[in-house]
Amino acid sequence: MTSYSLHTSAALQPRQHAFCQSRRRSVSRRTSLRIQSGSGSGAPPPKSFKGKCYVVKHNIDTDQIIPAEYLTLVPSKKDEYEKLGSYAMIGLPLELYPTRFIGEGEMKTEYPVVIAGDNFGCGSSREHAPVCMGAAGAKVVVANSYARIFFRNCVATGELYPCETDEQLYDGLSTGDEVEVDIEKDILTQVSTGKTYPLKPLGEAKPVVDAGGIFNYARAQGMIKQAATA
Template sequence: MAKRIFGKAFVLKDNIDTDQIIPAQYLMYLPTVPEELEKLGSFALSGLPESTYPHRYVEAGRSKTEYPVIIAGKNFGCGSSREHAPIALAAAGCKVIIARSYARIFFRNCIATGALYPYEIQEEIPKEIHTAQEVVVDLEQELLIIDDKVFALKPLGDAKAVIEAGGIFNYAKKSGMIPTKTH
């Protein structure tokens, strides 16, 4: 596991719903098929209104984003309970989301799939942060670093081990909760 994630942040407002994260018309792509997973990722955050978000998360014609970190307001991932939402973001190249708060089902889907680190920031998100700004997320100390300012993230606790194992089923196998077949 990388101890730190370096890169550009994509900054979002409050109440980003799962239809904005991955619009319903792209749910036909199967995350279990590598080519379709890549295609799914290319549509991550394509439901955002262009009038509010002039930057695209994934540029047209590309399958990966230049923004490994998403910084969002309150209630990120609200709406329907689609597992595709964190999977699409991860397929696009997102590694971590830092939000003021999450919709419970989205937070749980991030952990269950092992797709992303869903951190909550313990302080108000700095007003001066903007899309394309370079940030550092220290996964070991659970900190967001912007320029010379350090912000505490709410610890993920035991959920962190599930994410690092690659999701709930991999965690259960690795920890012996699900017996593995021996031949």
């Protein structure tokens, strides 16, 4: 087990190539936690997220999440990953969404939770969409449904927990409301009223996001080689 952990952490060190530096800090921490919990010790992955929510409606496509003009930023490059985050949700029409997801001149969002209606993340397959939201500091999306590729990209990258619910949350909640999303108990709580809403279980997607994406998960499970040989 010890050598396993060593291999894994070695594999997680940022590489020097211009395009393969990335968000390794948080991921490596989460992954090593995952491995330790597998061996019966250490802290578990996060169980809940508390903070302000940002509310959007149906069919928010990936061009609104990250317009095409910003796709020249390469998310596997660390500084460009951060910059991508500063543009998250910038394509939402102002008249519908006067409160911006990222404040003027800010790099990060103050909304760790995004609430949405049906078919969130439809349109282009650009992985930049979940990545920019994660880079901005969003942790979880709670939507009625997702477009297939966006859901898959959330899980593959480990950037966001893509939770689903049958509740019309966008009617009950407003941007700025304080919420707590418990991804163990599958409950969203509106903090001011204490009102709770059931979420659908994330199922097999959860441990993959916990691990920080499909590669970390596969490596931790022994499905692929533990360490990339530099």
